[in-house]
Amino acid sequence: MSKSKKRSWAEPYKIKMVEPVRITQPEERERALKEAGYNTFLLRSDDVYIDLLTDSGTSAMSDRQWAGLMMGDESYAGSSNFYHLEDAIRKYYGYKHIVPTHQGRAAEHIISQILINEGDYVPGNMYFTTTRLHQELAGGTFVDVIIDEAHDPENEHPFKADIDLNKLEDLIKDKGADRIPYVCVATTVNMAGGQPISMKNLKEVRALTQKYGIPIIHDMTRVAENAFFIKDREDGYSHLSIAEIVKEICSLTDGATMSAKKDALVNIGGFLAVNDEELFDKARNMVVVYEGLHTYGGMAGRDMEALAIGIKESVEYDHIRARVGQVQYLGDKLIDMGVPVVRPIGSHGVFLDAKKILPHLTQDQLPAQSLAAAIYLDSGVRAMERGIVSSGRNRVTGEHNYPNLEMVRLTVPRRVYTQAHMDVVAESVEAVFHEADKISGLRFVYEPEYLRFFQSRFEII
Numbered sequence: 001m002s003k004s005k006k007r008s009w010a011e012p013y014k015i016k017m018v019e020p021v022r023i024t025q026p027e028e029r030e031r032a033l034k035e036a037g038y039n040t041f042l043l044r045s046d047d048v049y050i051d052l053l054t055d056s057g058t059s060a061m062s063d064r065q066w067a068g069l070m071m072g073d074e075s076y077a078g079s080s081n082f083y084h085l086e087d088a089i090r091k092y093y094g095y096k097h098i099v100p101t102h103q104g105r106a107a108e109h110i111i112s113q114i115l116i117n118e119g120d121y122v123p124g125n126m127y128f129t130t131t132r133l134h135q136e137l138a139g140g141t142f143v144d145v146i147i148d149e150a151h152d153p154e155n156e157h158p159f160k161a162d163i164d165l166n167k168l169e170d171l172i173k174d175k176g177a178d179r180i181p182y183v184c185v186a187t188t189v190n191m192a193g194g195q196p197i198s199m200k201n202l203k204e205v206r207a208l209t210q211k212y213g214i215p216i217i218h219d220m221t222r223v224a225e226n227a228f229f230i231k232d233r234e235d236g237y238s239h240l241s242i243a244e245i246v247k248e249i250c251s252l253t254d255g256a257t258m259s260a261k262k263d264a265l266v267n268i269g270g271f272l273a274v275n276d277e278e279l280f281d282k283a284r285n286m287v288v289v290y291e292g293l294h295t296y297g298g299m300a301g302r303d304m305e306a307l308a309i310g311i312k313e314s315v316e317y318d319h320i321r322a323r324v325g326q327v328q329y330l331g332d333k334l335i336d337m338g339v340p341v342v343r344p345i346g347s348h349g350v351f352l353d354a355k356k357i358l359p360h361l362t363q364d365q366l367p368a369q370s371l372a373a374a375i376y377l378d379s380g381v382r383a384m385e386r387g388i389v390s391s392g393r394n395r396v397t398g399e400h401n402y403p404n405l406e407m408v409r410l411t412v413p414r415r416v417y418t419q420a421h422m423d424v425v426a427e428s429v430e431a432v433f434h435e436a437d438k439i440s441g442l443r444f445v446y447e448p449e450y451l452r453f454f455q456s457r458f459e460i461i
């Protein structure tokens, strides 16, 4: 046997409890999809076989986390679990002060309301739906300063979440540093396909913004996944641990919003973290208006305990390698099948290129929404749209935004599905891809004002 033979890796856990899933029949799925107005967000989970809608709050907790739930201290004020969470955040992320929230968007709401004034501009490495909406509701205008490569699904750039320093500096010079309350830097960019930012670029962004006195607020929802890519791809980082890289990333920023439902392996929870005392004071005061007392925010004591444990587990190398490895496995399989996907494969899901798969549809005919519906019909696999529907309307003109990336996201929950599930998913996508010319477009029949992708209804054109 040759010495260089590639050895397989496996998940660093074994399964202790199972949740049965139901394989549905085609007629059932047709009825369920119609009732859901062709929006996978409106399906009942009972009608879903393999659920790749999102990696948010859908991950499996460890036995340690479940044990942590039993240690819940449900005191209204000063719960011991809050202090465990505060310790974990200080130890693993390095931020000084924390305000727990029920999930990420609540932290976005608080920071946006405190820092953004009417007429401000908030640059970011591509938008995220809830983040941008909270910036807009606070009177700001989001400005995309990500590198152009991020908008090209085929470009193999290893760090597609990098910020274009020229775009950022031009904006600062054009609008003035006093009109830019902060730069929002996301570690892995969801809407670009789960793509990472490099440490080198983050350091350059830090140097540039410090020159103008502009702070960086970090959307750290998937920071450990980003750290894995830095370790794997960036010169000078292979010998560092995931924990060390995560901490270095956080040290280059002034505060963070966190949806703990992703990286940090809990079903609900989040926080706002800041280093500045005055900012902390304002945030701690505001959280009592919208969430709850500052030592629980929007979380039960038991949930804060599970989160403190989840943070520690999220930066363990074997965990993150298997997590990203499973997504890569699905992506590589689809690439081998010839299905157009966003390259390189990201960390939390595989993004199908709906414009390429459905070239007969215009973007107004909602190709990604239509493709997600077709995949569900084929196999009961639930994916979601990340294209024109998610992108919403321009706040000023009321016109649709037309993003270059029109994608279906197959999002993989952490520690939930096996490789065999990934095989079933890939085979379903392949089958739909080969019959893609038969897929019709969709049109809106109902569209809510905010975050329309969650609740819109559609009909077949």
Ligand code: F0G
Pocket: 053, 054, 055, 056, 103, 104, 105, 106, 128, 130, 131, 186, 190, 219, 221, 258, 259, 260, 261, 270
């Ligand atoms: N930031 C990023 C990068 C996210 O992916 C999400 C949520 C949030 C912020 C908001 O956090 O949901 O806890 O309020 N993403 C989910 C998804 C919804 O499916 O991508 P939240």
